[in-house]
Amino acid sequence: MAGGTSGAVDSVAVIGGSIAGCAAAVVLHRAGARRVVVHERATAELADRGVGVAVHTERCAELLAAGLLDEAVPWEPMRVRHWYVRDGSSALGRVVGSQPLPFRAYGWGHLWQALRARVPREVEFRTGSVVRAIAAGPDGVAVRGTGGEERYAAVVGADGHASLVRDHLHPGLTPSPAGYPAWRGACPEERLRGLGDRADGVCAYVVFDGGHMVVYRIPDGRGGRLVNWVLYATVPGAMAASRTLDAAHRERLDEITDELLPPFWGELIRRTGPDSVFLQRLYDVTAPRYSSGRLLLLGDAATVARPHTGAGAVKALQDVAVLESSLAGAGSWASAAGAYDAARAPVGRAMTALGRRLGRGLVEATPAWRAQDGAALDSWWEELAGQGGFGGRELAR
Ligand SMILES: Cc1cc2nc3c(=O)[nH]c(=O)nc-3n(C[C@H](O)[C@H](O)[C@H](O)COP(=O)(O)OP(=O)(O)OC[C@H]3O[C@@H](n4cnc5c(N)ncnc54)[C@H](O)[C@@H]3O)c2cc1C
Structure with missing residues (x-):
């Protein structure tokens, strides 16, 4: 791919301007992308719609070090x-x-605002920009939406649980309620x-x-x-x-x-x-591959795990951190995307499985709560969550 200073990134459309989309725009710019455009469907202020997000302190430390969390955000x-x-x-x-x-414990709106503020001025952030279709070919991707049709060298799907980019990469894969x-x-x-x-x-x-x-x-x-x-x-x-x-x-x-x-x-x-x-509404879905050709998935577009895992925003930001390290070590988009997929798709699968297990224990087949004591509760929790992943898996970059 022709290009940016990293040699791996040229022009990229990021679809979705929420947590994953804003963070992706930040790292694509840091990686030297010549042109980054964020297409966000919402016109209203996103920050006004969120409530709480809990982030494990160890995952916080990793994301602060990766420059994707801001110590100034109140918690x-x-x-x-x-x-x-x-x-x-x-x-x-x-x-x-x-x-x-x-x-x-963060307010979702504060987390989003801090990420939005980090998106550099050189990135074009379009609100009210709905992407309706994409067509990927060997030389690039045509993106059709509110602004007509435009061509990009690559598309990053940060478009959430009902991702159009995931649909394109994995036709027929639907989130299961x-x-x-x-x-x-x-x-x-x-x-x-x-x-x-x-x-x-x-x-x-x-x-x-x-x-x-x-x-x-x-x-x-x-x-x-x-x-x-x-x-x-x-x-x-x-x-x-x-x-x-x-x-x-x-x-x-x-x-x-x-x-x-x-x-x-x-x-x-x-x-x-x-x-x-x-x-x-709650869903389970995980993309078998997080990238193919010139398309790449991040955050909820890649994997939705039930919120019992306490890790939705963490998973999205970790995806972005690994995208950044993959781009840094690669000479082409294809090799960066391949390394990213290999690192993150297994994490997505593990998180979806954990969400299902926790959903069963905490909602669908709850234990006799009144008969529990501290020791019984600890071993019940260990059985459900002992394989790790509650609050997010350790970030391996
Ligand atoms: C407004 C809002 C408030 C939220 N509040 C909370 C909260 O309080 N607590 C919590 O735990 N999680 C919240 N979430 C979900 C949380 O952000 C995600 O679960 C997680 O952080 C992963 O984020 P994401 O960016 O991958 O996906 P999402 O946050 O779902 O973002 C996807 C974005 O893509 C945009 N989009 C989708 N399709 C298109 C399209 N075709 N064209 C253009 N844009 C498109 C959407 O408008 C959305 O902004 C909220 C999400 C949103 C959008």
């Missing part, structure tokens, strides 16, 4: 995970086990004042038959905090169709809030406000 510390079950009128419930949980959704919300902490005494640094796993809720604090960006929560449970006979809650998902959330959660955690959902709660 809240997590140190320990308490597992709570409902226990009569006890506000928080009873703790059936505790484990170390060294994570940083997990079979249950996540309800998400973030409640200003002051709305909970006086309801229960919670120490700083605690991540709560509030568990019940058929599901659980994960709760941790994130910065609100104005000096205060939000209490971020995500709740997973099956909804017999109903499938989530959009971010908005339909009657079946409202009813199930009400039932869990009123009957299955300890009072404090139910009140957290109520005080978040019904209009601020949204649904996230």
